[in-house]
Every structure is written in structure tokens, then in C-alpha cells.
Amino acid sequence: MKIAVVGAAGMVGSRVVDEATSRGHDLIAVYRTQRPTALPPNVTAVEGDANDPDRMRTLFDGTDAIVATTRPAPGHEHTLAATTTTLLDAATTTRTRILVVGGAAPLHMPGRPDRLVLDSPEYVPAQWRTIAAASAAQLEACRAHHADWVYLSPPAVLEPGRRTGKYRRGTTTLVADADGASRISAEDLAVAVLDELEKPREIKHFTVGY
Ligand SMILES: NC(=O)c1ccc[n+]([C@@H]2O[C@H](COP(=O)([O-])OP(=O)(O)OC[C@H]3O[C@@H](n4cnc5c(N)ncnc54)[C@H](OP(=O)(O)O)[C@@H]3O)[C@@H](O)[C@H]2O)c1
DSSP: OOEEEEETHHHHHHHHHHHHHHTTTTEEEEEEESOOOOOTTTEEEEOOOOOOHHHHHHHHOOOOOOOOOOOTTTTOOGHHHHHHHHHHHHHHHHEEEEEEOOOOOEEEETEEEEGGGGTTTTSSSSGHHHHHHHHHHHHHHHHHHSEEEEEEOSSSEESOOOOOOOOOSSSBOOOOTSSSOOEEEEEHHHHHHHHHHHHSOOOEEEEEEO
């Protein structure tokens, strides 16, 4: 597959590029300010701002899948939904499936279907509340859009780590272990992204975790 990764220099984007290239896919690694380093030969690194619709349409033309992994800088969280809509618009024009790596906030709490992770301080402490609310708005922007999208909510904790190749998959409820810990490495999240792209399911919103 030819896959465009937007936000390719970021924590998630760089792992998605690595996982995809290790599986033999051709990559367009779209970065804004920081060119990704040490790229394998089947990766083309290109500059592009996700808020530039013409540029995104041009870059998505001829791709089989798009992965959106942008994250706004602190203070700009309110831009996340609009940026995502620009990417969804471009993906619609090029008729390309788009996987959005979003947030855990719009998931339901385990055993508490009436409560969102967003409203659960045990998973979303005050300092994450703004980006968490932005990711909930981001999912709403996807739901309102007619693009061929799929939204991946990470577990509560997503950080660089080890690739185990193993994870559990859920739908709209946070995946947590018996002690309530909800986590995955960015490497294994990338495995889940590529598994979904290679074998798409009907589910529009899914999550993963250990
Ligand atoms: N538990 C959770 O729910 C959880 C935890 C972590 C991350 N996430 C989500 O996962 C996604 C990826 O996060 P991350 O941790 O990988 O973020 P990150 O490391 O901060 O990387 C984000 C990347 O997006 C790029 N970017 C931002 N705006 C852009 C734009 N307009 N055009 C092009 N590139 C742009 C940034 O480039 P610049 O350097 O140019 O700004 C950066 O390289 C986000 O949606 C984030 O909210 C969720």
C-alpha cells in the first residue's frame, strides 16, 4: 500500500512510519517543521501543513490510506477538530480511507457506560483536560463527516516503549487491566494502526490496550 502519514515526525507518526515500512509499504511522511530523520528508502519525506487543503489533496492523490497523527501545540488545542476536518475533506476528494489517531477521552469508562473517560479525573487529570476535550470534539468532527474514516482512541497512557506485537482491541470502552491500568506503547499502537489498514473492519471507532 501507499500510505501518507501526517504528523510523521511525532511520537505516534514516527512509529507508524517505522511499522509500515517494516511491512513493506510505501510511505509519504508528511512533516510540518521537523523533517523525520534516518528514513528507510521506501519513505518519501515531504513538507506539508495539515491546515492547507490544497497541499493535503495533492499529497493524498494516489495513496491507498492516510494516517492522521497531528497534535496541536499547547494553547492551540481548539484547532484539532478543524485540522481533522481539513484532512477528512482532502481524503474525501482523493477517495482515500483515513485513520485518525485521536484521544482516549471520548471512550466510555469500563463498567460505567454512562460516563466518559473525559469526565474521569483518575484517567484525565486537570493538565490533560484541554487536549482531552479537543479529542472529543475531534471525534464529533469525524462523526459529522462523510469521509471514509476510522478513529482510533489510544488507552489512557500512550508513550514510547517496546514493540511486543500484542494488544487487546475494544470498541468504544477504554481497555484497562484488572487494576485499572490502561496503557500501550506507541510502537504497539502503530502495530494496531497497520493491522487495521491491512484488514479494515466495519467498526468506525475502536480502541486498543494491553
Ligand atoms: N492517551 C491519549 O489519549 C493520547 C496520548 C498521547 C497522544 N494522543 C494523541 O495521539 C495523536 C498523536 O500524538 P503524539 O503524541 O504523536 O503527538 P506529537 O509527538 O506532539 O506529534 C505531533 C506531530 O504533529 C505535527 N503537527 C501538528 N500540527 C500539524 C499540522 N497542522 N500539520 C502538520 N503536522 C502537524 C507536529 O509537528 P510540528 O513539530 O511541526 O508541530 C508533530 O510532529 C494526537 O491526536 C494525540 O492527541 C492521545
